[in-house]
Amino acid sequence: MIKFLLLVNKHGQLRISKHYQYMEKEDKQRLEKELIGICLKRGDKKSSFLEYQDFVLIYRCYVDLFFIAGVTKDENEIAIYEFFHLILETLDKYFPKLSEVDIQFNLDKVHMILDEMIINGNIVETSPVRILAPIQLLDTAKR
Amino acid sequence: MSAPCVLIASCCDIKPDFLVKEILKLDDLGNRTFILEKICAYDWNIETKYYNASVQLCTTEERTIGNASFAERVEAFLVCFDPHQKNSFDSVKSWLPYLSQLEPEIKMLVCDQCTENHEVKRLTVQEWCIDNGFELVELTPEEDSDEDDDFPETTGIKRIIQALHAHTWSNLTMKENPSVCSPYVRQLMQDEFKAKKAQENQKSLDCALNPVVNKAVCDSDKGNQLKVDSYSIDCEISSGGNPESQSESEEAISLSRDDQASSLDRDSAQDCCKSDKKNISKEKKNEVNLDLLHASEDLQLFEALGTEDPGGESFEKLFERFGLMNEKAQSLPYQERKKYAEKVAIAFWRAMGGDEDEVEGLSDTDDLDP
Numbered sequence: 001m002i003k004f005l006l007l008v009n010k011h012g013q014l015r016i017s018k019h020y021q022y023m024e025k026e027d028k029q030r031l032e033k034e035l036i037g038i039c040l041k042r043g044d045k046k047s048s049f050l051e052y053q054d055f056v057l058i059y060r061c062y063v064d065l066f067f068i069a070g071v072t073k074d075e076n077e078i079a080i081y082e083f084f085h086l087i088l089e090t091l092d093k094y095f096p097k098l099s100e101v102d103i104q105f106n107l108d109k110v111h112m113i114l115d116e117m118i119i120n121g122n123i124v125e126t127s128p129v130r131i132l133a134p135i136q137l138l139d140t141a142k143r
Numbered sequence: 144m145s146a147p148c149v150l151i152a153s154c155c156d157i158k159p160d161f162l163v164k165e166i167l168k169l170d171d172l173g174n175r176t177f178i179l180e181k182i183c184a185y186d187w188n189i190e191t192k193y194y195n196a197s198v199q200l201c202t203t204e205e206r207t208i209g210n211a212s213f214a215e216r217v218e219a220f221l222v223c224f225d226p227h228q229k230n231s232f233d234s235v236k237s238w239l240p241y242l243s244q245l246e247p248e249i250k251m252l253v254c255d256q257c258t259e260n261h262e263v264k265r266l267t268v269q270e271w272c273i274d275n276g277f278e279l280v281e282l283t284p285e286e287d288s289d290e291d292d293d294f295p296e297t298t299g300i301k302r303i304i305q306a307l308h309a310h311t312w313s314n315l316t317m318k319e320n321p322s323v324c325s326p327y328v329r330q331l332m333q334d335e336f337k338a339k340k341a342q343e344n345q346k347s348l349d350c351a352l353n354p355v356v357n358k359a360v361c362d363s364d365k366g367n368q369l370k371v372d373s374y375s376i377d378c379e380i381s382s383g384g385n386p387e388s389q390s391e392s393e394e395a396i397s398l399s400r401d402d403q404a405s406s407l408d409r410d411s412a413q414d415c416c417k418s419d420k421k422n423i424s425k426e427k428k429n430e431v432n433l434d435l436l437h438a439s440e441d442l443q444l445f446e447a448l449g450t451e452d453p454g455g456e457s458f459e460k461l462f463e464r465f466g467l468m469n470e471k472a473q474s475l476p477y478q479e480r481k482k483y484a485e486k487v488a489i490a491f492w493r494a495m496g497g498d499e500d501e502v503e504g505l506s507d508t509d510d511l512d513p
Contacts, residue, residue: 009309010278011249040273063296064305100309105193105317133462140465 001075001121003055005114006068007103012036015065015103016110020121039068049077060084064100083123087114090128094135109135147218147313148184148201150247154234155225155254157282159202162221162253165300166200166307179209189315191308196315206237208244219249219307226254226261226268239275249310250277251303257281278306335466 004023007016014032023031035057038050044061051057052070058080059068067084071077088098090113095102103110116131117123125131151159163185164172178184184199198218208214222238225231235252242250252272257265257279272279284298297305468487472480489502 009306011306012273012276037273041270043269064302064309099305101191101193104309104311136462137465140462140469 001072002080002118002123003070003072003121005118006032006035006066007110008036008039008066008068009100010040010064010066012040015100016107016114018111018114018118020118035068035070036066039066048081058084062088065103079123083117083126086126086128087117090117090131093128094132145216145314146186146197146199148199148213148216149187149219149221149307150217150245151200151202151221152204152206152238153223154238155223155228155231157223157225157253157255159204159221159223162223162300162303163200163202166304179213181205181207182209182213189308189312192318194312194315194317196312198312198314206241208241214245217245217247218312219251219310220245220247221251221253221303223253224263226257226263226265229262232263232268236271249306250275251280251306252277253280253282253303255282256284258285280306330463332466334463335470338467339470 001020003021004017004019006014006018008014014036017028017032019028035052038052038057039059039061042050042059048060049056049058051073054073055070056073056075056077057068057070058077059066060081061067062084067087069080069084071080091103091110092098094109094113095106112135113131116134117125151162153159160172164170167185167187172185175183175185178199178201181204183202185201187198187200189196189198199216201217203209208217220242222235224235252268254268257263257268259265269279271277280299280302282299296302468483472483475483492502493499
């Protein structure tokens with residue numbers, strides 16, 4: 001399962017953080033800081049998978065955003081790696097010309113999209129159309 | 144003067160003014176204003192999808208924090224260096240104590256190009272950057288040949304601007320209605336607009352072709368545009384070709400004509416529906432409308448959803464429909480609207496493959512057959 005998912009910009013600023021397993025606040029912050037450092041240092045030229053403590057760290061860099069996930073050892077790393085791409089594509093579909101600013105000012109939407117895709121650390125939906133359906137329904141209602 | 148600042152400094156040949164020119168996209172900076180001794184400021188209006196902000200790009204030739212109020216205002220810091228010269232990098236490092244006073248949220252280290260072959264190695268630079276919260280930006284980076292990336296990395300001055308845009312400026316003003324609606328919704332709005340147009344055209348066509356039946360419609364139409372919605376439903380029925388509903392609609396129309404005679408100052412068709420609540424045949428008319436709306440396409444669409452395609456083509460269709468359904472529902476009186484909403488919800492639930500138990504006992508199909 002996915003233990004946590006982070007979206008970080010190149011400055012190392014955390015944009016989105018979702019944890020699917022309970023962790024003390026201090027531990028969480030320390031861990032996040034550590035992982036961001038590791039991923040930024042490794043850059044996108046090195047392997048995107050590494051073992052860290054009791055889990056596997058997977059990250060992928062797009063433009064100015066890093067996707068970072070910690071998964072249990074029985075999870076398929078490549079699947080998660082591709083899952084990052086799916087998240088990106090879904091976001092890109094919803095926000096044409098996705099950029100960091102979109103995420104920054106639509107945190108609620110991004111969380112909703114992620115909640116459609118992951119429940120309790122498990123991937124539950126992979127069709128962008130269906131992921132976006134409820135959110136678009138809300139948009140329609142708001143009009 | 145309390146606009147937030149971007150402080151730009153240089154430890155090499157790249158002049159801070161050069162970056163300012165690039166950011167402002169100007170060839171000539173024109174009048175320079177010294178806001179403090181040796182600190183020059185240029186206004187920059189940032190406009191993004193979501194906010195406007197006016198900030199100042201400040202250049203300085205030497206290490207300084209200006210004064211206390213200036214230090215407060217600095218929110219971003221750019222510094223240039225030359226990887227060919229070690230002392231250039233060292234002078235960047237000597238900015239650190241100043242930065243601990245300025246506390247800018249965005250820090251960027253700018254250079255022309257940085258590779259492993261330079262005197263200051265790329266890896267060293269990168270590690271220093273990460274440790275100190277800087278971002279390394281190369282103005283002319285080495286070409287990345289190995290990938291045909293869907294999402295290529297932005298570099299150079301573009302990246303600097305992008306990063307500055309992504310900062311939450313202290314004086315930003317959010318735009319009222321950011322255009323964040325998804326492509327679907329935009330498409331939907333367009334379709335809806337077209338549908339409305341088509342409906343109106345259809346109506347006037349009907350009026351011309353069938354003056355007897357639609358006389359009431361045309362007459363009242365001249366008087367009041369607001370009636371369009373509800374009457375166009377009448378037209379829909381009469382053009383539907385179903386003899387039963389046609390006779391009913393005629394009845395309804397003649398009825399509404401009578402009503403017109405009795406109360407001249409009625410404002411909208413909705414009002415007329417409300418005031419005639421007791422009138423049985425009027426209610427019957429609404430019932431017909433309701434069923435017609437469903438029986439036509441909506442339900443089919445929902446059913447199709449349940450059975451077919453994971454690709455989700457019909458979902459897109461569904462969303463187009465939602466706009467129309469919403470509009471139709473608007474023209475119904477309160478009670479009917481509630482019923483309509485319930486039906487849509489139930490149909491949607493079934494289409495999603497929801498558990499039948501959940502919707503058991505709720506009125507749906509049993510209402511469909513009059």
